[in-house]
Amino acid sequence: MASAQDLQSLLRFLSQDAKVPLAQALGKVKDLQAAKLNTASDLAGADIDSLKTVFGDEKIARQVLNAAKRVSKKRKASESSGPVPPSPKKAKPLYGQPLNPAEFETSLALPEAQRDEEVLRSAVVFTNRAPLVLAFAVTLLKYTMPDQPISSRLSLAQAVTSMNSKNKAIHIGIDQGHAAEDEGWGEGQPILRIMTRDVRVMKRWGYDWEEPSTQDTLKASTQETLASSEATLVEEPISKEPALWGVDLEALKKAAAPNNATGHKASSSQLPIFTAQSARAYLMKAFETPKDPSKAAPAKKQSGSVMAAEKERNLGMVLGALELLYESWVHVLGKEDLDKRAWGWYVRVRPEVATGAAGWGGKGNVKLSDILDLRRPIQDPKREPE
Incomplete structure (x- = not known):
């Protein structure tokens, strides 16, 4: 036995x-x-x-x-090859992740969402399309997958954004060949449908990002395998879905290419992922304040810290407008329907850029009032229900 x-x-x-x-x-x-x-x-x-x-x-x-x-x-x-002497260096955590999951999640917090409609109505941000997709997706997941930690929502949203950019590049002729998703890379990994994209995911078994007092610490060990003294496996229903990573299929394809100098072939436990840190950093620097052509350029250039604070404030306004949009629909639409509509809402408010390759990476203005106008109309309480 x-x-x-x-x-x-x-x-x-x-x-x-x-x-x-x-x-x-x-x-x-x-x-x-x-x-x-x-x-x-x-x-x-x-x-x-x-x-x-x-x-x-x-x-x-x-x-x-x-x-x-x-x-x-x-x-x-x-x-x-014989015994390997122990390394004097401490092993690095996977994906550069701190040892304390709760601290890691805290470090990924996004700016507080600005939800003052009067402020949002007059706000305009200057950005390109990719970070706006990322903002739409990461906020959407807050409502469709609320049990996922912010690290997972950022990773999954970045997967959606990168897959969309890759397909757009192929469509307009900037990139040649086929997308990794179309060639079957990542086969065998679970799939999530997010904003029209089938995202391959990796489950983060045993990752407990909540404070110990809020969750039974024995759940993780149950997932690893537990047996009684007679070696009979304990089978218990798993009440909470594990955290997820979005798998980077293009990186997986590139790593397996014959001319890859590293010769790296990712094992099932070392699949390349979209890191939450990179997704957050992209959001934090992506939303600028439009320049007023009627005003002369300031004599003194803004400091880096001032510009970073301005972009952070703009991101907070974008997130606030998106939260108000999703909250107006979340109680009348199922999660799947909310997800399906999200892409159409993005298309209606994305910045205008030149068509084809000329518009690749181009920036434009996004009026946050346009996002607010996509909210579900509030029914007049005095009006008789139809």
């Missing part, structure tokens, strides 16, 4: 290396035990038909078999 540690290792292999969804992995562990497939080495030596019988899907079966062979090969290579 397999030990609790063996079970934990098996489930970790299935969910992290083979990228089998955790709920499915939990349901297959007992079947794998019955077939005496308790380790990655056992799975690497199995035939595809046996794995198809367990998983009921040839695609998943091959995915598990290939991952098992890859892991076993690495393990043998490591063993043959």
Whole structure:
């Protein structure tokens, strides 16, 4: 009978290396035990038909078999090279993320949204289209995926923005070839539909970004695999969805290119992602104040800190206008319908730029009153309902 540690290792292999969804992995562990497939080495030596019988899907079966062979090969290579002396340097956290998730999320906070309609009605920002898509998407996710931390919402919104930019570049002839999403990169990863784009995501199992007092600390260990003293896997419904990263398919495609000098091939646990820090930094510097052509240029150039504060204030106004827009519809539209409408709303207010390649990266004015005008009309309480 397999030990609790063996079970934990098996489930970790299935969910992290083979990228089998955790709920499915939990349901297959007992079947794998019955077939005496308790380790990655056992799975690497199995035939595809046996794995198809367990998983009921040839695609998943091959995915598990290939991952098992890859892991076993690495393990043998490591063993043959002898023991590796411990590194004196402290390992860096994945993706440059601080060790304390709560502090990491706090560091990603966006400026406070300006929700004063009188202020927003007269406000105009100068920007290009990509950061406006990013602002639309990250605010949308606040209402369609409220349980996701800000790091995930920024990453997913950046995925939408980058995929849109890539397809636009191909459409106007600036970029050649096909988008990675159209070529099937990231196959096997879960998909989320966000503002007309199918975003490949990676689940961040075990990432607990909330304060310990607000969540049961045992949930993370349940997701990793738990067994009783008799090694019977505890199967409990997972009440909270894990945090997500948006997978960078173009980076994945580039990394696997034959002429890539690094020769890097991302494993299932090292997929390139859209980082939340980069998305936030892009938003923070993207919304300028339009220049008044009737006024002469100031004799003294503004300092960097003054310009940064101005852009931060403008971003707060953009976020406030978007929050008021989504809040007017969120109680009458389902999440899917709200998501579908978001792209059309963006198209109606995006800055005007030249058509084709001439307009690539071009900037223009965005009137925040135009965003406010997209809100659901408030019904007159004196009017009889239809």
